[in-house]
Amino acid sequence: MTYLLKGGIIATFTKDSNKPSVYAADVLVEDSVITQIGENIAADPNVEVIDCDGKWVTPGMVDTHRHVFTTVLRGEQCDWLLSEYLVKMSMFLQARLTAEEIRVGQLSGCLDALHSGVTTILDHFHAATTPEHAEASLQATIQSGARVVWCPARQSGPTQLLPTVEYGNEEETCKWQMEKLAEWGSKDGGRLSPDGRVTLGLAYDIIEAGPISPHKAALRYARENNVSIITAHVVKGPRITTWRDAGLLGPDVVFSHCNCLYDRTDPDDEMWEAMKENECAIASTPVDELGMAHGNPVAIEAVQRGVKCGLGADCLSINGGDIFAQMRMALQFARGRGHEIIEREGHAGPKSNKHLCADAFRLATLGGAEALNLDDKIGTIEVGKKADMVVFDTDSANLAGIDDPISGITFHASNADVELVMVNGEIVKRDGKLTKVPWGPVARELKQKAREVRERFPREKLEELWSEWYEACGAPRL
Template identity: 50%
Template sequence: MSAILLQNGLLTTYTDRDGPLSIPEARRVDLLIDGERIAVVAEPNTVQAPTGALTIDCTNKWIAPGFVDTHRHAWMSVSPHQEDWTLAEYIAKAPMTTTRLTTAEDIYVGQLSGCLQALNGGTTTVVDHFHAANSRSHIEKAVQATVESGVRSMLCVSRQSTPTSLSPFRMYDEAEVSKMQLEMLRSLAEKDHGRLCPDGRVTLGLGYDFQGHNPGEDKRVLSMARELGITPITMHYVGGPHGMSTDHKIRKWSEAGLLQGDCIFSHCNGLVHQNPDPKEWELLKETGASVAVTPEDELGMGHGNPVTYECVRRGVKVGLGIDCASIVSTEMFPAMHFALQWERGRIHEALSSRGKGIAYNNLPAASAFRLATLGGAEAAHVSSKLGSLEVGKLADIVIYDADSINLAGCRDPFRGIALHATGADVETVIVNGEIVKRDGKLVRKQWKEVAKQLKHQQDSLRERLARIDLDEQYKAAMPILRVPVE
């Protein structure tokens, strides 16, 4: 891996010296990548490129950290359209039904597509909650596709079974599936300390959503994961009408003696909805556990209101994510938009109800950029290595074309990236010192070929789904999900 010199670019990054609502100043720099890490950040046009290094003229470009997506199901890029579903409908028709019908080949193509979609939009790191671990082959194909894509991933293999029946609710193969998943988790963790590829950019995590159903199993699984160094551990916590079955999950993890600083709770809308437990905020802060917010689908599906800036105000680690490409955008840009503008709108609405207006927005656009970069790295518990562009950190970098249609009128790159940019403005993506997107095109895979495979597998999955009445599945799941609907 040769050196790369990014010359005379506008450095756009937060560091841990900047507060979450501060507005750092962008500055021109030369940035030298040596191997997998950032070796030099210096005044512009002062760094001599080493022999054999690639030099990229960044005079009209912005240099920023890659996005850290703290909650994504990458494999679901193969799933058919789900954009109009509520959360309860999704749970009944997708995890409880569609997931069981997926083949290992579905997983390979969906996973590869999902990871490439992330990279194309400037997301270099994904906390990937892989909840389709139906067989050894499913898991192996997910690992293979993730590694081939070039993305940095914390591949959180799920310990859970899919239902064999919804009415009555049964998981007849639970013992068999549990044995297989735990054996795979142990094997992957012991092979190279959880490194799933030689350069370590794909590592093993754990997805665990069934806490409380079998306390003995909970302790067995979580103890094994922590003994083997499997991290992070991620789970869903929704709350509200569409997530009553997940109420007070932080408290329940704490009461079970399972809550630690390696946990990531996705969504956490229940923290601000009916009958919240204020002690849960304290537990998050005390333990260092974090929150992953996916505001675009949370607002549309009925998860509840995003807790992003409430986390910021309370000093709880929080990052953003997209959740599922079958439901919302593949890019992190809308996640920034929704997080920021929903919170601003909430403040405006609260004041308006009292006949008041606000003189100035006190949430700067730059704060959304931080949530998607350094904030995400903090929430994923990897901010010592990722999330900002500083000497010694891993070289996960995005170069934006500042002369593009969207960005040419933006002089402040923080605001430009947070509110104006799209994946079309992402010119170059570097992960672990390797260029994986260059001149606007993915390098490792030809997307047109992947797209053909994706469409083929989607058609095949649709044929299998056509044999099932998904609306009947939804009705059968209602008592299980405890969703009061009109």
């Protein structure tokens, strides 16, 4: 299909500039690619013209860390600390979800992202407890139409929590997970959908379990089998140096959170240097990092130190699926801490803000694409790039009267203002409604499955489990 987005106001970074470009232009999309950008582009009879007069046209936003399937638990975990999440969710609840619940959570989570103008996701899928669960997640991802680096986790669930944690299925689980990894990786070089929208990654959080040699072998095996991204959680511990000392860091590594890097004032700090020298990336999720006791977010500091960084929504059971909130939180946290330091040192207030709306906008678009090594394909609006774009309704109650799309999107926009979303040249949302997969039937399935999960695992049962664990073991190590 060929589309001409006519008369819009483009807002985008480009690889060659530290400042965003904002200008009026038409955009021609042929098949999956942007082929022309300019004024008064003529439309052939077979081209569908989309009136974007006065509307903002931006790159699709990139989410570098999201647990998509957790949408089936949406709203259930908003008051939890990370330590509670690890016990109630990671160690107990997720292994007890059915493959059908995973499918519905995955599909609705991808659609939630598209609804909010998030066209690309790194999905840290840590509920691959059986081959059926993994395939349910993958097929729902492909069905959604989102661009996803799908990263099934190499781990097994506990078979016993108390009095000690036991992983009785680890050998069996490791065997089928590695076999499936090779199977997925052999399909068209790790392209898991025919159009290449869904590609293979790997989530690997078990680096500190046992001797290092099996982990080195597993990650070498993954790289040999066309895994494009390897991702892992780093919160408070020095896990970065574990990866470095084992020779496992590289441009394909994305560490989520990295709160341990906050306020390390030495410009030659070894962990920051390891990240920069090995061209690793950080996925920062400031909303839940601040609320769940991960620590302070490092997104803005990462950019200042020359480390690739993008934003993410993390758990859809805790946060909304948009990136707008993450942009605002990352920016305002960095501003607030900067102001605090100035005042603590006895100086007069700053003349102006050091960190600008454009910094947050870049994190959400090109910064995320760089983190996933996809900046040659997405993250900007340029000729030759994939047509992953968002059109904002500037007549909306949120945006009317704003003339700068960068500040408007950073501080005023919501998913209600996202009028049209295009991924790989395909329109997946039009006139404010999802089109590739209509939302109504999915919403009904989601409500039913969420109800079933709540009935099997009521909040009181989860709280009892957490209390018993905390009494016996204390908070788990982050």
